[in-house]
Amino acid sequence: MGTAPTPAAPSRAGMKKELPERFKSYKHVWVFIEYEHGEIHPVSLELLGEGRKLANKLGVELAGVLLGGNRAALQEAAVQVWEHDADLVYICADPVLEHYRNEPYTKVMTDLVNTYQPEIFLLGATVLGRDLAGAVATTLLTGLTADCTELAIDDEGSLAATRPTFGGSLLCTIHTLNFRPQMATIRPRVMAMPPSAPGKKGRIIEHAAGLHEIDIITKVLRFIPDRDSNKAQLAYADIVVAGGMGLRSPENLQLVRALASVLGGEWGGSRPLVQKGWMDADRQIGQTGKTIRPKVYIAAGISGAIQHRVGVEGADTIIAINTDRNAPIFDFAHFAVVGNAIEILPALTDAFRKRLSVNRLAG
Amino acid sequence: MHIVVCIKQVPDSAQIRVHPVTNTIMRQGVPTIINPYDLFALEEALRLRDRLGGTVTVLTMGPPMAEDSLRKALGIGADRGVLLTDRFFAGSDTLATSFALSQAILKIGETWGVPEVVFTGKQTIDGDTAQVGPGIARRLGLQQLTYVSAISEVDLAGKSITVSRRAEGGVQELKTALPALITMLEGSNEVRRGSIGDVLRGARAELVTWNAAAAGITEMGNCGLRGSPTVVKRVFAPKARATKAVPIETRERDAETIAEDIIAQLYATQPALEAELLRTAAGY
Numbered sequence: 001m002g003t004a005p006t007p008a009a010p011s012r013a014g015m016k017k018e019l020p021e022r023f024k025s026y027k028h029v030w031v032f033i034e035y036e037h038g039e040i041h042p043v044s045l046e047l048l049g050e051g052r053k054l055a056n057k058l059g060v061e062l063a064g065v066l067l068g069g070n071r072a073a074l075q076e077a078a079v080q081v082w083e084h085d086a087d088l089v090y091i092c093a094d095p096v097l098e099h100y101r102n103e104p105y106t107k108v109m110t111d112l113v114n115t116y117q118p119e120i121f122l123l124g125a126t127v128l129g130r131d132l133a134g135a136v137a138t139t140l141l142t143g144l145t146a147d148c149t150e151l152a153i154d155d156e157g158s159l160a161a162t163r164p165t166f167g168g169s170l171l172c173t174i175h176t177l178n179f180r181p182q183m184a185t186i187r188p189r190v191m192a193m194p195p196s197a198p199g200k201k202g203r204i205i206e207h208a209a210g211l212h213e214i215d216i217i218t219k220v221l222r223f224i225p226d227r228d229s230n231k232a233q234l235a236y237a238d239i240v241v242a243g244g245m246g247l248r249s250p251e252n253l254q255l256v257r258a259l260a261s262v263l264g265g266e267w268g269g270s271r272p273l274v275q276k277g278w279m280d281a282d283r284q285i286g287q288t289g290k291t292i293r294p295k296v297y298i299a300a301g302i303s304g305a306i307q308h309r310v311g312v313e314g315a316d317t318i319i320a321i322n323t324d325r326n327a328p329i330f331d332f333a334h335f336a337v338v339g340n341a342i343e344i345l346p347a348l349t350d351a352f353r354k355r356l357s358v359n360r361l362a363g
Numbered sequence: 364m365h366i367v368v369c370i371k372q373v374p375d376s377a378q379i380r381v382h383p384v385t386n387t388i389m390r391q392g393v394p395t396i397i398n399p400y401d402l403f404a405l406e407e408a409l410r411l412r413d414r415l416g417g418t419v420t421v422l423t424m425g426p427p428m429a430e431d432s433l434r435k436a437l438g439i440g441a442d443r444g445v446l447l448t449d450r451f452f453a454g455s456d457t458l459a460t461s462f463a464l465s466q467a468i469l470k471i472g473e474t475w476g477v478p479e480v481v482f483t484g485k486q487t488i489d490g491d492t493a494q495v496g497p498g499i500a501r502r503l504g505l506q507q508l509t510y511v512s513a514i515s516e517v518d519l520a521g522k523s524i525t526v527s528r529r530a531e532g533g534v535q536e537l538k539t540a541l542p543a544l545i546t547m548l549e550g551s552n553e554v555r556r557g558s559i560g561d562v563l564r565g566a567r568a569e570l571v572t573w574n575a576a577a578a579g580i581t582e583m584g585n586c587g588l589r590g591s592p593t594v595v596k597r598v599f600a601p602k603a604r605a606t607k608a609v610p611i612e613t614r615e616r617d618a619e620t621i622a623e624d625i626i627a628q629l630y631a632t633q634p635a636l637e638a639e640l641l642r643t644a645a646g647y
Contacts, residue, residue: 034531036531036532037532041531099535100530100531101537102497102507102509103506103507106501126531127509127510127529127530127531128530128531130493130494130497130509131497131507131509131510133494133497134457134492134493134494134495134496134497134498134501135497135498135500135501135507137458137494137498138458138461138494138497138498138501138502139501141458141592142458142592143456143458143591143592143593144457144458144492144494144593145593146490146491146492146493146494147491147492160596164601165489165490165598166376166381166489167376167488167489168601169380169381169600170381170598170599170600170601171598171599171600171601172595172597172598172599173595173596173597173598173599174593174594174595174596175593175594175596176592176593176594177592177594178592179592217506217539217540218506218508218537218538218539218540219537219538219539220535220536220537221525221536221537221538222535222536223530223533223534223535223536224533224534224536225532225533226532226533226534238639239640262644263640263643264640264643264644281549281550287491288488288491295633295636295639296629296633296636306601307376309601310601316633317629317632317633319625319629320608330608331603331604331608332604332608333608334608334609334632335608335609335610335611335625335628335629336608336609336610336611337611337613337621337625338610338613339613339618339621343618344618344621344622344625346618347617347618347619347621347622348622348625348626350619350622351619351622351623351626352626352640355626355637356640356641356644357644
């Protein structure tokens with residue numbers, strides 16, 4: 001506490017906070033609003049919820065940053081950003097920004113930061129957000145903390161960004177003491193979706209990008225949408241059923257899919273299944289795969305390694321089925337079923353199917 | 364064609380243990396491996412070389428023992444290994460790492476020809492940041508192509524490259540100019556096993572070892588802890604859940620009874636769930 005100079009030199013030079021004069025005017029919390037194919041990515045709204053808490057703690061404003069090709073569409077999207085509690089929205093509309101490309105997006109974001117000087121800048125840890133954040137932070141020569149699971153403001157007003165390290169065995173809290181903005185990415189579904197306030201209004205600041213297509217070296221030749229669009233739904237599903245090595249063979253993943261289908265949910269698996277080639281990496285649940293926050297998560301034959309735990313802890317109810325009563329998954333599950341998933345999954349599927357169809361006919 | 368592949372030697376995460384009292388990583392006895400994501404980058408580089416001719420230089424920054432990973436990469440088929448090692452690099456975050464690597468790539472370019480493509484893996488398994496690839500691209504002014512799943516065309520005369528790149532909700536086909544930095548998506552190729560000749564050559568090869576000065580680095584303030592804007596303030600173990608899992612009796616019960624019990628307990632915990640499931644099942 002206090003402003004008296006610390007007499008002893010800290011053991012690590014970077015540990016001491018000595019914010020250079022040029023950064024002292026940096027204020028406000030920004031969230032990059034990922035806007036593609038006419039839609040805002042839900043992670044951006046989740047980050048507005050976190051950004052609001054940080055802005056309140058600091059007593060500053062919360063702003064969203066919207067980039068895209070069509071000015072009218074961005075103005076419409078800005079309404080949704082206000083309704084998620086942003087005070088203002090920076091809009092940069094330019095035909096060059098129609099489809100995401102690193103070069104023009106990095107240029108515009110860097111210009112915006114240098115012009116309007118935010119102290120905190122949050123982005124979703126999506127493929128787009130990670131591609132952009134790394135380039136922007138390097139251009140600005142500031143700190144960037146990836147895949148944070150918790151954000152807070154410390155006593156000195158610095159961003160304390162906590163993230164898992166070493167596969168989730170430990171957590172570490174990272175600060176960017178002497179550079180601005182303090183940048184962080186957060187994965188989809190790590191933070192809860194905040195409520196929206198329909199009708200809430202804010203301000204818009206338009207920024208002219210001054211881009212010319214002829215200057216942009218990378219060209220988008222084609223965009224091929226994913227055929228299996230459900231894969232993208234996994235992170236946002238209300239019901240998720242997943243399998244692990246306890247299923248013993250890739251064929252038994254069918255038991256997981258069948259239960260998910262009866263419940264109208266999504267399915268996935270633990271990391272070893274990807275490593276064994278039993279399923280696509282897109283369906284992996286855990287720290288290096290998808291983070292989920294379903295209402296119900298059924299983990300069948302998953303031991304619950306720490307890296308898996310990190311990805312599922314946000315679930316309202318976790319039901320774990322495992323033959324090994326000492327499996328770590330029982331340390332964080334809500335219901336522990338010590339038994340064979342290969343037998344219990346089909347029984348569960350049948351029981352749900354009966355209940356859901358009989359009642360439907362009756363109703 | 365000259366291709367540089369950046370790799371990192373990492374502890375095999377499957378075997379990492381945390382000391383229960385001190386909360387520190389117990390590195391002793393943990394085997395090290397080439398970051399698995401980097402192998403897809405190496406394979407793609409070797410394929411380009413095999414198709415178009417040229418050489419593949421593998422670069423790593425780390426302690427002297429990281430030469431093991433370079434030898435492994437040579438054993439898979441790379442032509443040259445460069446180890447960037449200096450105590451001034453200790454404590455580097457991603458910004459300082461991208462500085463040191465980009466300087467070494469410039470030096471590699473001066474020494475053996477400017478690379479047309481620099482590869483990295485998608486991310487590492489120990490840091491998981493995916494920031495060093497973009498960092499190198501920005502520092503060297505290379506076209507940045509992350510999460511690349513396929514390289515469809517390389518035109519060395521016209522200095523252009525066409526790739527497929529994983530994007531949100533689909534795949535982007537991008538065409539850009541060389542030189543470019545590519546971070547390779549996992550599973551996009553099958554990593555080869557080196558020939559016996561390559562493995563023997565890797566084991567015996569003379570590696571190039573550079574400290575900061577040898578790599579031409581003069582701005583030491585950009586390296587290691589001094590060059591790292593981020594600071595790790597605290598390391599701690601995740602909290603255990605306060606309440607224990609509720610056991611569902613399975614002994615001497617058939618699967619049907621267990622299933623009914625699970626459903627009953629679930630509905631009791633989430634009273635609104637049954638109605639929601641019914642709505643979903645009815646197609647509302």
